[in-house]
């Protein structure tokens with residue numbers, strides 16, 4: 001059995017051999033200050049109280065754990081959906097941005113920079129900044145701004161500046177580069193990172209703020225069914241909604257855990273975002289984790305129909321959980337996700353984000369005819385994806 005001590009991982013910044021902080025010297029002191037501020041906040045009960053207050057009163061938590069009767073009947077299994085799509089702003093991302101922006105305020109920051117892929121983290125950051133009166137600049141790849149246009153409008157309405165970049169594939173990885181550059185150039189800024197990726201303390205901090213998903217889901221399934229689920233499913237971009245759900249169940253041997261990677265169109269041919277299935281250990285964007293690489297070991301671009309999964313890296317904790325064998329990560333192809341997007345809409349009246357549709361497709365493949373009890377994380381709602389497929 002895996003001996004997994006999340007609290008010491010959070011303090012050390014390492015998950016097994018993965019994690020750490022690989023950044024230029026100029027950023028080292030800034031991130032060390034964020035790390036200390038986060039540690040102080042964790043030790044201060046008033047921080048947690050404030051955070052829980054906004055989750056309840058502003059975000060609308062707890063999100064329901066909904067028993068999906070028609071999907072269950074269709075699959076021959078018992079499927080519960082964790083409804084992160086019902087949060088204010090329509091995705092799990094707000095859990096993390098409320099926490100990080102509260103921390104930014106404690107650190108005295110007045111300017112916030114963020115990256116976004118699908119736009120959900122950008123919207124959630126712009127929302128939290130509006131709530132607390134901070135200035136906000138969101139960096140986004142031009143390709144993502146095109147395919148997630150409704151979220152660009154939302155961010156602007158919320159008072160954020162949206163800066164697009166044409167570098168690389170003009171997707172999430174390029175937005176992270178642009179945001180990190182802006183952060184390095186502005187000593188007064190706070191970087192609100194949207195997934196459990198990047199240099200320490202972000203993977204631990206994002207995990208902490210998203211772990212509310214799993215804590216709630218665990219209590220809710222015990223209340224509804226009187227037992228733990230047989231399996232969990234979540235999509236994995238950088239890995240924040242997934243680790244948020246998984247973290248509460250990692251010590252439960254009987255719970256099988258599955259992560260759905262963005263398979264794209266061709267995993268073997270590298271037209272994919274399936275980092276853990278197809279990639280290799282590598283230092284990328286400030287952390288040691290897995291990354292999609294070419295034959296020479298250099299990072300390559302990712303490909304996925306889903307802007308939120310279209311990232312060649314992955315959070316270091318997921319790399320560790322893969323190598324430990326605790327979580328099974330598998331690619332879900334673009335067309336499978338599009339099919340599941342329609343199926344969940346028609347069977348349950350729930351239009352999922354295309355990212356979340358990867359988790360639904362994965363569950364449909366794994367659960368059919370098994371009679372198993374499962375939780376699928378619906379990480380966000382699909383309004384942003386209407387008219388795309």
Ligand SMILES: Cc1ncc(COP(=O)(O)O)c(C=O)c1O
Pocket residue numbers: 091092117118119120121194195196235236237238239240241242307308309353355356379380381
């Ligand atoms: C709705 C939704 N789900 C999932 C993701 C993937 O991110 P993560 O793996 O950090 O949860 C995104 C990213 O933008 C998203 O918007």
